[in-house]
Amino acid sequence: MTTLDDSEHTELVFDKDGVRLTVEDAVATVALTNPAKRNAQSPALWRALTEAGRSLPGSVRIVVLRGEGKSFSAGLDRQAFTPEGFDGEPSFIDLARGSDEDLDATIAEYQEAFTWWRRSDIVSIAAVQGHAIGAGFQLALACDLRVVADDVQFAMRETSLGLVPDLTGTHPLVSLVGYARALEICATGRFVHAEEAERIGLANIAVPVAELDAAVRDLSAALLAAPRSATIETKALLQGVSGRSYEEQRVAERAAQARRLRDLAGLGD
Numbered sequence: 001m002t003t004l005d006d007s008e009h010t011e012l013v014f015d016k017d018g019v020r021l022t023v024e025d026a027v028a029t030v031a032l033t034n035p036a037k038r039n040a041q042s043p044a045l046w047r048a049l050t051e052a053g054r055s056l057p058g059s060v061r062i063v064v065l066r067g068e069g070k071s072f073s074a075g076l077d078r079q080a081f082t083p084e085g086f087d088g089e090p091s092f093i094d095l096a097r098g099s100d101e102d103l104d105a106t107i108a109e110y111q112e113a114f115t116w117w118r119r120s121d122i123v124s125i126a127a128v129q130g131h132a133i134g135a136g137f138q139l140a141l142a143c144d145l146r147v148v149a150d151d152v153q154f155a156m157r158e159t160s161l162g163l164v165p166d167l168t169g170t171h172p173l174v175s176l177v178g179y180a181r182a183l184e185i186c187a188t189g190r191f192v193h194a195e196e197a198e199r200i201g202l203a204n205i206a207v208p209v210a211e212l213d214a215a216v217r218d219l220s221a222a223l224l225a226a227p228r229s230a231t232i233e234t235k236a237l238l239q240g241v242s243g244r245s246y247e248e249q250r251v252a253e254r255a256a257q258a259r260r261l262r263d264l265a266g267l268g269d
Contacts, residue, residue, distance in 0.1 A: 035069020053116030073136030138169030
């Protein structure tokens with residue numbers, strides 16, 4: 001690891017393909033680093049995001065995801081739809097010509113960049129400003145929490161392009177805003193701005209652009225105040241709600257609390 005700033009104890013883990021991972025004590029920051037292209041996404045960037053998840057030190061409790069520049073991420077780089085595609089990558093046109101099995105496996109690989117943010121041992125926060133469109137919207141949805149600037153513009157444009165959102169965004173979107181609102185947002189491709197995002201549950205907090213970093217720091221500090229084991233158990237308990245009945249959730253609560261009480265009493269495994 002390379003130290004970026006000894007006074008802040010911030011360490012660079014890696015910086016490649018439009019993604020930079022740094023760690024400062026219990027907080028990791030994953031930054032999208034191509035502001036000239038509004039942090040447009042590509043398969044190489046998705047592989048780097050997957051590597052970021054695999055590279056987190058065990059001491060990390062909070063992961064902050066941000067985009068450099070004026071936009072969080074304007075979505076998929078349109079170069080993917082050209083016959084040339086990206087250097088060293090099959091174009092999406094080539095992928096469409098392949099077998100169903102190969103296409104499914106490729107999309108599954110892309111999705112890995114969006115799945116690890118909800119691991120039970122971390123809490124992930126998307127700090128979102130400017131455009132968060134398509135794949136950018138889905139990347140923000142991949143995180144546990146979203147803090148947005150007052151200039152944020154969420155939009156799910158895949159349907160407008162004859163496609164569907166396929167980077168894991170549909171499940172959290174429906175969970176956050178409900179089926180009818182999610183359908184309307186996806187099918188129209190319209191923008192959702194900060195005030196509405198906070199009102200309908202897409203955003204936990206909406207703040208002026210200049211206050212975005214401070215709001216994320218304050219939220220991170222508040223999350224770190226609780227014991228890590230209790231946060232992990234609580235996150236797992238809440239994540240399981242959609243798959244359990246009310247009675248099953250009661251049982252899960254009792255089991256989780258029993259584990260916590262034994263740990264506090266020094267009787268854990």
